[in-house]
Amino acid sequence: MxxxxxxxxxxxxxxxxxxxxxxxxxxxxxxxxxxxxxxLAGESGSGKTLTAxxxxxxxPGGARVSGRVMFEGRDxxxxxxxxxxxxxxxxxxxxxxxxxxxxxPLLRIDxxxxxxxxxxxxxxxxxxxxxxxxxLAAVRIPGPAAALGAYPHQFSGGMRxxxxxxxxxxxxxxxxxxxxxxxxxxxxxxxxxxxxxxxLRHEHGFSVLIITHDLGVLSAVAxxxxxxxxxxxxxxxxxGEVLASPRHPYTRGLMRALPGAVGAGQAMTxxxxxxPTLDSMPGGCHFHPRCDxxxxxxxxxxxxxxxxxxxRTLACDVDPLRREGPETAAADRxxxxxxxxxxxx
Ligand SMILES: Nc1ncnc2c1ncn2[C@@H]1O[C@H](COP(=O)(O)OP(=O)(O)OP(=O)(O)O)[C@@H](O)[C@H]1O
Ligand SMILES: [Mg+2]
Numbered sequence: 001m002x003x004x005x006x007x008x009x010x011x012x013x014x015x016x017x018x019x020x021x022x023x024x025x026x027x028x029x030x031x032x033x034x035x036x037x038x039x040l041a042g043e044s045g046s047g048k049t050l051t052a053x054x055x056x057x058x059x060p061g062g063a064r065v066s067g068r069v070m071f072e073g074r075d076x077x078x079x080x081x082x083x084x085x086x087x088x089x090x091x092x093x094x095x096x097x098x099x100x101x102x103x104x105p106l107l108r109i110d111x112x113x114x115x116x117x118x119x120x121x122x123x124x125x126x127x128x129x130x131x132x133x134x135x136l137a138a139v140r141i142p143g144p145a146a147a148l149g150a151y152p153h154q155f156s157g158g159m160r161x162x163x164x165x166x167x168x169x170x171x172x173x174x175x176x177x178x179x180x181x182x183x184x185x186x187x188x189x190x191x192x193x194x195x196x197x198x199x200l201r202h203e204h205g206f207s208v209l210i211i212t213h214d215l216g217v218l219s220a221v222a223x224x225x226x227x228x229x230x231x232x233x234x235x236x237x238x239x240g241e242v243l244a245s246p247r248h249p250y251t252r253g254l255m256r257a258l259p260g261a262v263g264a265g266q267a268m269t270x271x272x273x274x275x276p277t278l279d280s281m282p283g284g285c286h287f288h289p290r291c292d293x294x295x296x297x298x299x300x301x302x303x304x305x306x307x308x309x310x311x312r313t314l315a316c317d318v319d320p321l322r323r324e325g326p327e328t329a330a331a332d333r334x335x336x337x338x339x340x341x342x343x344x345x
Contacts, residue, residue, distance in 0.1 A: 003073070004032060004033050005032055005034050005036075005071065005072060005174060005175060006031060006055070006069070006071050006175055006207070007031040007032075007068075007070040008029055008051070008067070008068070008069055008070075009029050009067055009068040010028070010029055010067040011027070011028045011029070011051065011054055011065070011066075011067035011069065011077075012025055012026055012028075012066045013047070013051075013063055013065050013231075014063065014064040014065075014066075015050075015060075015063050015278065016062055017279055018279070021064075022278040022281065023278075024050050024063075024278055025051050025054060025231045026047075026230070026231040027232065028047070028067075028228070028231070029067075029233065029305075030226045030233060030236060032175065032207045032208075034174075034205075034207055035202075035205055035206070035207055036207050036223050036224065037198070037201060037210060037221055037222050038207075038208070038209050038210070038224050038225075039210050039211075039217075039218035039221070039222030039224070040052075040209060040210070040211045040212075040226050040228060041211075041212060041215055041218055041225060041227050041254070042213065042227060042228035043229075043254075043275040044213060045275050045276070045277060046228040046229055046230065046231065046275065047228055047230075047231040048179070048211045048212075048213075049179055050063075051228070052094070052177050052209065052211055054069065054077075055069045055092070055177070055209075056088055056092060056177065057076060057079065057081070057084035057087075058088075058094075065077055071091070071175070072091075072174070089120055089171055089173070090120050090171045090173065091173055091174050091175065092173055092174070092175045092176075092177065093168035093173040093176050094178075094179065095161075095165055095168045095176065095177070095181050096164075096179050097179050097180040097183060097184070102160075102161075102167065102168075103152040103160060103163060103164055103167065104152070105152050106151070108148070108151055109132075109136075109147055109148050109149070109150055109151070109152070109163060110129065110132055110149060112163075113128075113131075113136070113163075113166060113167060113170055114128035114129055114131075116167060116170045116171065117131050117132065117170045117171065120170075120171045121171060129148070131170070132148055132166075132170075133145050133148065135166040135169060135170055136163070136166055138200065138203070138204075139162040139163065139166045139169075139200070140162065141159065147163075157184060157189065158189035161181060161182070161184075161193055162196065165178075165193075165196070165197070165200070169200065169204065169206075172204065172206075173206055174206055174207065175206060175207050176201075176206055176207070177208075177211070178197070178208060178209070178211065180213075181212075182194065182212070182217060183212065183214070190217065191220065194217065194221045195221075197210070198221050215243070215254050215255060215258055216258055218239060219239060219243055223238065224236065224237065224238050224239060225239050225242045225243075227242070227248065227250065229286055229287050230275070230276055230281055230282075231281075231286075232286060232305075233305060233313070233315065234248045234250050234251065234287065234314075234315045235247055235248040235312070235313065235316075236312065236313045237312030237313065238312075241310055241312060242312070245321065247308065247312070247316065247319060248287075248315070248316050249287065249291045249293050249316065249318070250271070250287045250290075253270075253271035253290070254271070256270075256271075257270040257271060273290040276289075282299075283299065283300060284297070284298050284301050284302060285298045285299075285302065285303050285315075285316070285317075291318075293318045293320050294318070295317075295318055297317060298317065301317065303315045
């Protein structure tokens with residue numbers, strides 16, 4: 001097996017809040033293999049964006065980062081700004097949540113695509129333009145040559161997001177980090193973008209770290225899932241396995257809150273309570289105040305993340321599946337809260 005392209009090890013991001021220094025990302029470890037799509041999931045405030053920014057060296061001033069971000073064997077933590085800037089755009093590209101910020105609203109598409117390519121790859125104007133047309137065609141923009149002369153506002157939201165992906169791919173990165181790439185889009189457009197990402201990674205052979213609060217999005221495209229809660233990884237594994245038999249009470253709750261996970265006419269059950277803020281982070285297992293399974297030790301003991309076979313990890317000392325016994329566990333795998341088959345890959 002080829003070594004991982006990206007291996008994040010014990011990544012911790014400390015931020016200063018009004019009440020002191022808090023860990024917004026707390027000992028996060030996971031890897032992204034070559035050509036793999038890994039999904040980072042979790043509710044608002046779980047530390048998804050900060051994890052992405054930490055690996056890109058784009059954390060806000062005042063943030064302190066520790067741990068390792070091994071990219072092709074080099075540790076990016078502590079790399080100087082110039083080297084990081086070179087790496088971004090060339091080897092690691094970011095597609096941010098809002099296509100309007102990903103693209104400059106006042107610059108024509110050709111400028112946004114060719115300047116980037118020329119600066120990083122040292123191509124002539126004509127070569128850069130030919131490459132820009134190729135990229136727009138790759139992201140399925142109709143009439144790519146004509147599209148080069150247009151401005152972002154002349155495209156729909158879905159088209160703008162495709163163009164933002166083209167800009168990110170301009171320098172043929174090895175890793176694409178996509179932070180909520182489809183959140184602002186309606187469901188059909190969203191499905192189109194996800195299919196596109198999946199096709200492109202096969203055609204171009206890059207890896208993707210896709211970040212979203214929506215497990216439904218990840219079920220369509222990710223090979224593996226990493227679930228974050230309160231800055232910690234609570235569960236990880238192949239998408240098929242995690243969605244078919246989620247082990248952490250939080251993952252199970254996320255899945256019950258998913259529209260496709262319940263039958264017609266049944267109400268969705270969102271997880272009770274709201275996610276913690278940095279200043280209200282509970283002790284022990286961060287999820288315990290919202291957890292139906294919590295026992296006394298969950299209030300004080302931080303559950304260790306352990307391997308549970310099949311390449312999966314779990315950070316829960318209760319593990320509902322184990323407590324339910326094999327019979328209920330088997331029934332669980334056949335029905336709720338697992339995803340309906342059509343939502344699985
Ligand atoms: N510059 C900052 N200063 C202080 N706290 C911050 C800063 N940036 C983020 N945070 C806090 O850190 C935590 C993690 O933030 P992050 O943006 O990574 O969450 P997220 O999982 O991406 O959420 P969302 O789904 O809303 O985008 C949140 O509680 C957030 O309020
Ligand atoms: Mg975010």
